[in-house]
Amino acid sequence: MAAHVVMERATFPPSRPSLALAAGRRFVAARAPILRSSLGSAILLGLRFVQARLISVWGLVVAAALCPPAVFAAFAVFSAAVNFVSTASLLRLEAVFFRSSDPVRLGLAFRLAATVGAAFLALSTLVLAGLALAGRVAPAVAFLFLVSLAARSVLRLIWAEATAEGDFRAIGNSNVVQALVQPVIMLVLIGLFGPKALALFMADACGHVLAALYLLRRRFRPLLPLVEPGAWSVGSLVAAGRRWRDAPRALLPAALLAYGFSIAPILALPYASDALLAAHVALAMRLLDMPTQMFGTVSTPLALNRLRGYAGMRRRFWVRVMMLGLVGASAVLFAAIALVGSVGDSFLDGSQWSGVGDVVAIMSLFYCGIALVGPLQEIASLSRQPLWQVLINALALAAMIGVMLGHGALTPALLSAIGLVSIGRMLLYVAFIWVHLGEAESHADDALAASAAKP
Numbered sequence: 001m002a003a004h005v006v007m008e009r010a011t012f013p014p015s016r017p018s019l020a021l022a023a024g025r026r027f028v029a030a031r032a033p034i035l036r037s038s039l040g041s042a043i044l045l046g047l048r049f050v051q052a053r054l055i056s057v058w059g060l061v062v063a064a065a066l067c068p069p070a071v072f073a074a075f076a077v078f079s080a081a082v083n084f085v086s087t088a089s090l091l092r093l094e095a096v097f098f099r100s101s102d103p104v105r106l107g108l109a110f111r112l113a114a115t116v117g118a119a120f121l122a123l124s125t126l127v128l129a130g131l132a133l134a135g136r137v138a139p140a141v142a143f144l145f146l147v148s149l150a151a152r153s154v155l156r157l158i159w160a161e162a163t164a165e166g167d168f169r170a171i172g173n174s175n176v177v178q179a180l181v182q183p184v185i186m187l188v189l190i191g192l193f194g195p196k197a198l199a200l201f202m203a204d205a206c207g208h209v210l211a212a213l214y215l216l217r218r219r220f221r222p223l224l225p226l227v228e229p230g231a232w233s234v235g236s237l238v239a240a241g242r243r244w245r246d247a248p249r250a251l252l253p254a255a256l257l258a259y260g261f262s263i264a265p266i267l268a269l270p271y272a273s274d275a276l277l278a279a280h281v282a283l284a285m286r287l288l289d290m291p292t293q294m295f296g297t298v299s300t301p302l303a304l305n306r307l308r309g310y311a312g313m314r315r316r317f318w319v320r321v322m323m324l325g326l327v328g329a330s331a332v333l334f335a336a337i338a339l340v341g342s343v344g345d346s347f348l349d350g351s352q353w354s355g356v357g358d359v360v361a362i363m364s365l366f367y368c369g370i371a372l373v374g375p376l377q378e379i380a381s382l383s384r385q386p387l388w389q390v391l392i393n394a395l396a397l398a399a400m401i402g403v404m405l406g407h408g409a410l411t412p413a414l415l416s417a418i419g420l421v422s423i424g425r426m427l428l429y430v431a432f433i434w435v436h437l438g439e440a441e442s443h444a445d446d447a448l449a450a451s452a453a454k455p
Contacts, residue, residue: 069279182207365419
């Protein structure tokens with residue numbers, strides 16, 4: 001009898017339902033506060049971002065009323081170019097911050113990313129100076145481009161560190177600071193210098209600099225241990241670069257291709273023969289970028305937070321449920337935006353922006369795919385086949401360029417065609433995740449993390 005009891009308790013605990021239930025209650029009770037905290041932080045970040053974008057809408061509307069369409073088109077190209085270059089400023093090494101909770105490895109990754117960012121900015125300074133001296137770019141534009149690039153790089157670095165440490169409030173507040181300050185600066189500069197593109201460039205640079213300074217001040221104490229003088233050494237940085245060399249190879253190309261796909265229509269605007277339509281497209285993309293970023297900022301943390309607790313078939317089931325929910329939410333959101341654009345265009349009759357509502361309606365298809373790919377791209381990073389993202393984005397960008405070359409001119413038909421390409425890219429992501437994400441994946445380990453662990 002004694003031996004039976006000992007064996008039952010030691011080897012067969014599930015045969016005691018009361019003990020199993022009690023252990024289950026303790027397990028849930030210990031983790032419920034953590035889950036509630038993570039979910040609440042993600043929702044707070046999303047609400048802060050929504051608040052920031054809603055605050056910035058008024059400045060965009062007023063600037064659109066004061067500036068001619070050509071100025072808005074030039075600003076759209078400037079902003080897209082800076083964002084594209086800033087994507088590569090850290091070589092995507094900020095993604096390493098999320099691979100381990102070890103503060104020593106976080107510090108090493110932070111110093112490596114900061115060093116790479118400083119070298120990138122130094123090289124960018126030389127390139128921009130050469131372009132300015134050669135007369136290819138106006139010196140003032142080159143200077144503002146560099147300032148805006150530096151501010152965006154600092155924001156990208158500290159945002160990643162704050163996210164790794166769970167300080168979502170700091171990230172959300174920095175968005176609010178920029179949303180409050182940048183439109184005011186823009187209106188003041190328009191009042192001083194007139195509705196010129198340089199005023200919008202300067203407002204963009206100042207807004208990002210102030211947001212970076214706020215975030216740096218907010219995260220100053222936590223950052224000190226990461227950058228203390230005794231922690232820096234050439235040997236450790238070289239070893240870290242070798243250890244994590246595969247992360248930029250997989251993540252950077254995918255990020256650049258994805259961003260290149262999203263801004264390809266903007267880069268074609270300067271070569272459009274219809275200047276008014278080009279300006280309408282620039283404003284429509286600026287307006288549609290807001291709900292797109294809101295959708296990604298709210299949905300991505302919630303989806304990853306939920307999927308982190310599942311594996312195997314449970315992960316496959318929940319990822320499919322979430323994908324269907326995201327597809328439905330994105331379709332409803334952008335269908336409503338398209339309807340509002342079509343109906344609201346009648347209120348703009350007789351103004352320089354007459355017709356922009358119809359352009360917003362057409363481009364809602366393009367941005368529906370862009371918004372949905374944002375969270376799907378992060379979900380796909382849980383797969384052991386990250387290079388598929390590079391292939392999907394490369395094929396989509398090639399299709400986009402082919403469609404643009406085939407039409408030869410900026411027309412509503414071209415806008416509809418690139419919308420279909422965007423939806424096709426989104427469907428490829430859905431198919432990839434539906435088929436490949438599930439049984440073979442592991443929570444704490446993926447292909448990149450495995451390569452990063454190698455000395």
